Amino acid sequence: MTEIKGNFRSITVADLAFPPREGGYAKGHETREAILAASLNLLVEEGYQAMSMRRVAAACGMKLGNLTYHFASREDLVRGLLDAVIRAYEIEFAAIVHMPGTPPEERLAEICGLILEDIRTKKTTRVFPELWALSNHDPFVFERVQETYARARAPLVEIVGEMRPDLSEDQRHDLALFISASMEGTTMFAGYEKPFEARMPMIETIAIKSFVDLVRNWEDPEPN
Template sequence: MTNFIVPDLKITPRTGGYARGQDGFEHILRSALALLVNHGSAALTLRRIATESGMNVGNLNYYFRSKEELIRELLNAVISSYEESFDEIVHEAGATAEARLENLVMLILEDITTKKTTRFFPELWAMANHDPFVYDRMNELYDRARVSLNELIGEINPALPEDERKILALFISASMEGMTMFAGYEKPWRAQMPMLEIIARRSFIQLVSTLRPGEIKGDLSIGGS
């Protein structure tokens, strides 16, 4: 797989009467992302976003009627960029499911080392602890992000039932996300990320390939046949 960084945002073109405001719409979302990454969630106010975008709050309200609407659009643009990148890997022609899973793991772990990802997601996690709206949007975001993992798990181990594939995808996703605080941008173990990638790729492939139906529910003995 060619190494690349997931685009910061994938913004769906607006239609109808909103199409004329596409440039302003995108500029505001990029300004909001920059504020969150560089200054944290406390800076994510409509007034601060408007200033960062070079406009007043009244102009900002033309594009977004509320902070919640802006956050919804920002998170949608972020996860859409991941979905596009994941889809490219998952449906790579001629590659085995195991190779595609390895490539997906590599992409995610390499993306974790970027400043945007290391700063953006922990800020959202903190916001989700106190804001039900952000909490719901984050759950939606990660549900969408795990679709690709779930698909590859099903290809590699089709005997696993759907509910167990979802749990396994959650475990793999959470294991990689956990690296953010240790090996992300400017974190203590950043230089060791290549070694962590090797461990992750091998262990996840082994786990997905060998897990038997019912095993994670305790339906089979540890040493069963």
């Protein structure tokens, strides 16, 4: 596994979403993240097939050999990319979790709103379907993606717990699981379904209200 080292500046969502490209990157110490940005761009724009070593190298304005110098294999590149994307989102989520002492209901709404709006408007969203498809066949990608979602879910579980201390751990998890899955589907559709995109602001409102109400009122159904 190629380690990201030295004074490598960790890639932000913005970097990944709108990579600089004009006239080739390269040079100096940021080559690595330039490669990752170019890879992501190719992956999102033209799919995994297009993310070949040669095309990535070309997109960076460098030679193939130099790319293999930084990433020995294509798999290495995928792993590096995954790490970068995950790191970017973790920064995103970390910023969301730590919010001043507003009531949990508001924070739930805030978090969901941020995730829905923030992620939707970033190009990086589109990387997830690709990652899902990849994860279907690559255990490494599978585990990393799963891990990412679990981590993204943690603050949700926490807030649900604050709102409903009467619920069991399992119940909180179930609610958070449903909410995150629901958000995932929503942002997913937003990127792919044209009619959805236009109505997104209202859908977001619906989603958030639905989530808050759900957590507020949830009771396990009586066994019949």
